[in-house]
Amino acid sequence: MAEPHDNQDKPPPLPTSLAPRPDVPAVRHAQLPVGLNADPLAALTSDNEIPVLPVQSVSRPCMLQQVRGPLAPQFIELRDTDMVLGRADDVDVRIPSSALSRRHMLIEPYAFGHRVTDLDSANGVFLNEVRIHSAVLRDGDVLQLGNVVLLYHEGR
Amino acid sequence: MAFFVRFWGTRGSIPTPGRATYRYGGNTSCVEIRVAETLFICDGGTGLRELGADLLRRYGQTPVVAHFLFSHMHWDHIQGFPFFAPIYQPKNTFHIYGTRPGDTRFHDLLSGQMRSSYFPVDFSELNANIVANDLAEDGTRIIEGVTVRCLAQRHPGGSYAYSLERDGYKVVYATDNEIDLILADPSLPLREPDAPRDIPSEVVDFCRDADLLIVDGQYTDAEYRKYTGWGHNRATTATDLAIAANVKQLAIYHHDPMQSDKDVEAKIELCRVRVAQQGSSLFVFPAREGVELRIDY
Numbered sequence: 001m002a003e004p005h006d007n008q009d010k011p012p013p014l015p016t017s018l019a020p021r022p023d024v025p026a027v028r029h030a031q032l033p034v035g036l037n038a039d040p041l042a043a044l045t046s047d048n049e050i051p052v053l054p055v056q057s058v059s060r061p062c063m064l065q066q067v068r069g070p071l072a073p074q075f076i077e078l079r080d081t082d083m084v085l086g087r088a089d090d091v092d093v094r095i096p097s098s099a100l101s102r103r104h105m106l107i108e109p110y111a112f113g114h115r116v117t118d119l120d121s122a123n124g125v126f127l128n129e130v131r132i133h134s135a136v137l138r139d140g141d142v143l144q145l146g147n148v149v150l151l152y153h154e155g156r
Numbered sequence: 157m158a159f160f161v162r163f164w165g166t167r168g169s170i171p172t173p174g175r176a177t178y179r180y181g182g183n184t185s186c187v188e189i190r191v192a193e194t195l196f197i198c199d200g201g202t203g204l205r206e207l208g209a210d211l212l213r214r215y216g217q218t219p220v221v222a223h224f225l226f227s228h229m230h231w232d233h234i235q236g237f238p239f240f241a242p243i244y245q246p247k248n249t250f251h252i253y254g255t256r257p258g259d260t261r262f263h264d265l266l267s268g269q270m271r272s273s274y275f276p277v278d279f280s281e282l283n284a285n286i287v288a289n290d291l292a293e294d295g296t297r298i299i300e301g302v303t304v305r306c307l308a309q310r311h312p313g314g315s316y317a318y319s320l321e322r323d324g325y326k327v328v329y330a331t332d333n334e335i336d337l338i339l340a341d342p343s344l345p346l347r348e349p350d351a352p353r354d355i356p357s358e359v360v361d362f363c364r365d366a367d368l369l370i371v372d373g374q375y376t377d378a379e380y381r382k383y384t385g386w387g388h389n390r391a392t393t394a395t396d397l398a399i400a401a402n403v404k405q406l407a408i409y410h411h412d413p414m415q416s417d418k419d420v421e422a423k424i425e426l427c428r429v430r431v432a433q434q435g436s437s438l439f440v441f442p443a444r445e446g447v448e449l450r451i452d453y
Contacts, residue, residue, distance in 0.1 A: 136446030138179045
């Protein structure tokens with residue numbers, strides 16, 4: 001059974017920049033990224049209460065929202081290249097959980113979203129409770145890897 | 157030897173693209189089953205087009221050899237075939253199996269949908285080697301170490317289920333079947349909806365101890381009242397079949413085109429309640445496009 005909200009009182013430090021950096025394997029956010037569940041009405045109202053239409057839409061990348069397990073809560077920004085998630089030091093998304101294999105799951109771009117593949121992990125990858133080998137993700141999917149629970153958000 | 161099972165099309169009757177079916181998919185019947193290097197393709201609905209594109213990517217210059225097991229020839233099970241890109245490459249070979257010796261019906265009917273009145277490319281112009289093959293008199297054949305069996309089902313025009321076994325693992329593909337019409341007491345579900353349904357032993361035995369049963373579960377009980385005789389199961393009857401056959405995992409398949417993603421989830425919930433009522437440990441889930449299972453856990 002997953003342990004709830006490990007280290008929830010110790011959020012990781014915010015990155016100095018949200019722009020991709022070659023020395024940072026994956027961009028992580030401790031706070032809600034722009035455009036994700038933000039209050040849309042707040043952006044539509046000016047100081048004098050006259051509604052103002054946005055002049056451009058807000059785009060955001062695909063994200064995994066980690067809601068359980070070590071380092072949760074955090075948002076993991078998914079790149080347009082393959083990423084490996086696991087507990088090893090040299091993976092793209094490292095989560096220090098003993099329930100994860102060193103290289104647990106591959107996350108790869110697929111069509112307009114992402115596909116995940118179990119890299120022969122010991123504890124498997126469960127998608128909405130179904131143990132899978134691979135799957136194309138859809139918005140709102142829940143992935144469970146040992147005690148790590150991730151929620152997938154499609155980009156736009 | 158692990159089985160890899162990937163759903164390329166899970167919808168019944170007609171493709172249903174759109175937001176309402178985004179999660180479970182709108183492509184019609186197509187399932188890829190891989191056992192080591194051996195590739196089986198169960199049905200060629202519109203999901204087959206995307207499987208074809210994926211095979212081109214995966215195989216590159218390596219020839220593709222695949223074994224087609226068609227449940228039957230209704231549109232939603234064959235419409236992807238003309239758009240299956242590997243059939244246009246001469247290096248590839250595809251076996252189309254009949255269900256008894258010399259049975260070329262499926263091969264012949266596939267070619268029929270590619271006559272010029274229906275499609276611009278004639279079957280005879282396909283570059284790949286398309287082989288009319290068959291199962292033995294008893295409906296069985298060992299294909300590259302995998303034992304394939306077929307079972308005739310109750311469906312308008314007829315249909316077949318297939319089981320594939322190797323090294324103690326078993327996957328059954330059984331779509332377009334109306335078991336509800338062949339129950340020992342077909343009126344029982346109306347009188348006592350929660351009572352386990354008495355499914356013919358021939359069907360139960362065919363599915364016995366499967367690691368994965370992919371089965372037609374098109375309708376809820378309420379929908380079935382309107383569509384009795386259309387050739388498809390109640391999902392709850394499919395669940396009873398899986399429980400009776402001691403199946404490990406049940407994939408409810410061939411979703412009705414009128415069912416949204418939420419409807420599919422509600423249908424699965426009804427099946428899970430039924431599993432709990434019968435004290436079973438069966439795991440039921442909705443077949444979903446783009447999901448691949450590994451059968452050796």
